[in-house]
Amino acid sequence: MNEMRSPDTLASEPHGATVEPYVRVKDLTVRFVSREATVKAVNGVSFDLDKGQVLCVIGESGSGKSVMMRSLLRLHPKKRTVIEGSMRVGADEITSVSDKKMSELRGSTISMIFQEPMTALDPLYTIGDQIAETVMRHEKIDRDAAWKRALELLELVRVPSPERRLKAFPHELSGGLRQRAMIAVALSCRPSILLADEPTTALDASVQIQVLVLLRKLQREMGMSMIFVTHDLGVAAQIADKVAVMYAGRIIEYGEARDVLMHPQHPYTKAMLSSTVKDQDKGKPLEAIAGTPPDLRALPDGCSFAPRCKYAGPDCKVAMPDPLIDGRGHMVRCSKVRVMGGLLMFDEGMARPETALEPA
């Protein structure tokens, strides 16, 4: 089995009293350049993640969640993508490691689960082949040993009658089983960080919970860090330690799951929470967020949520507000939030005195 990189090696680095987080992403920007337009998919994302923690990234479709995740594995086409900023995982700086090193990291240190179990597995190879392939690639063991490992992994992800399933092709399995197989592929080399890109979205509700519980359990058992992308707030509440809310390629709110989900400060987070069915009175129409996410080819100046924000004032359209962090590490980027008594506080009336507040 792969020796997992222990956090001690990081702690022993000369960083004084503060322990370096296992993952540190700083000012990450990702742009897709084509002849017609430049798409600014991620615009300055920073976050830290400790060993064994789960970060949930939530946001609408097109908010840059998946792009950010794929950048962590450098999966974007090289030619058309410009990645700036820094992504450090363990001791490796993702933005600057060689291609060879990168392909060694993929699947062994960092691995990824994709959204669609239907299409993410190669239809021409058996499940066993696909798991064993990864193991053989990274651990230089022979085929028999790799298949034995594949069997263990299928048992680990609770696939019933694993011997039979090893020889099955992806189309012979149900969606839930396929996603379990996908998880087995991702976990095959004991990664220290698992990127899960909406792993439960394509599954039906009862299977969603099973897969989620399984992932959380395996993550705890193996002490992995996990970045979990979802747009399901219920999922986020269940498994996250930290929650990051993304909008138009920026993290607009970040903090402990409890803080962000129970005391959301950003109007976008609030609106998103109030648009869910949970804890809503029956008969009351759900509040949807009006409008659509901004065009990432031409982002507006100022707060990117301002055009859809019912609290937005004229000053919101000037510049993107800087991050505001309280004592608990809760971060918000909104000009109408201030720190009060060590906590963030949304203040609708907070605006420059001369600007009259006009709810849109």
Place this chain on the structure above:
Amino acid sequence: MWLYALRRLLMTIPILLGVTIICFALVKLAPGDPVQNLVRPETPPEDIAKLRAYYGLDQPVVIQYFVWLWRVLSGDLGTSIANNAPVASEVLRAFQNTIVIALISVVLAFFASMGLGIIAATRQGGLVDRFVTAIAVFGISVPTFWLAVVLVIVFAVNINWLPATGMGSGGSHDFNYFDWEDFKFAVMPIIALALPPLGIMTRTTRSALSEILNQDFILTLRAKGLSEFSIIITPCATSCPGLSPCWVCNWATSSAARCWWKRSLPGQAPASCSTRPSSPATSRCCRARSWCSPRCSS
């Protein structure tokens, strides 16, 4: 799976029967009487009738067909009326000439198109891709006979690098690929023959591979840490058999261009038989060929 293959194989029997009936009927319907062609106009009708009886042409057409079919099935293709030689050996002689260039051009086209297709598919939209696509479109759209003539004009007439016609001193029997004196005769035919299937197969490889490379699971393979090389080669290797229809195409084309290769050898069967319908068997053979390529008979 095996049952399916067997069923498809059995299906070919009625198809082959149908083909033989149509071919036989077409030869019968074609104007011109082989015996009339064989004899002088002043030959007495009794002699013509004797010849007719000798060749079995006095029998009803249906009987003729079954007699012929039975002989073909037992391996006897009959004797050419024109030169009294067995048809089978005549065809074989022509076939040997064909195989010298066809085989090598098939192999060349297959591997070159594989390489070009992979290069184009992995650099989609780039300059290299456009260049390869241009070659492929050229190969598909340019007629072999025209290309062959242009090659002759350029390489044989203008710069005089390669011989314009012929097949070397030894013919197909003693043809030696590794001897430049022989091989130089085959260079231009091979290029002319290889280009059309090369174009088709390059396009096929490119589109098939780029379709695969755009699928979601390719991202999974990358995320697993597999190298770009193995990601690209695996689907190529597994979908190779899918290209086999193109091989068949190539064989069809090769039968066309071999006329050019053969033209320099005077007195050989295909060249002579294309001018007059001689025996039922040979005329059928050249008619079939002239369907493949109208330019053959001109």
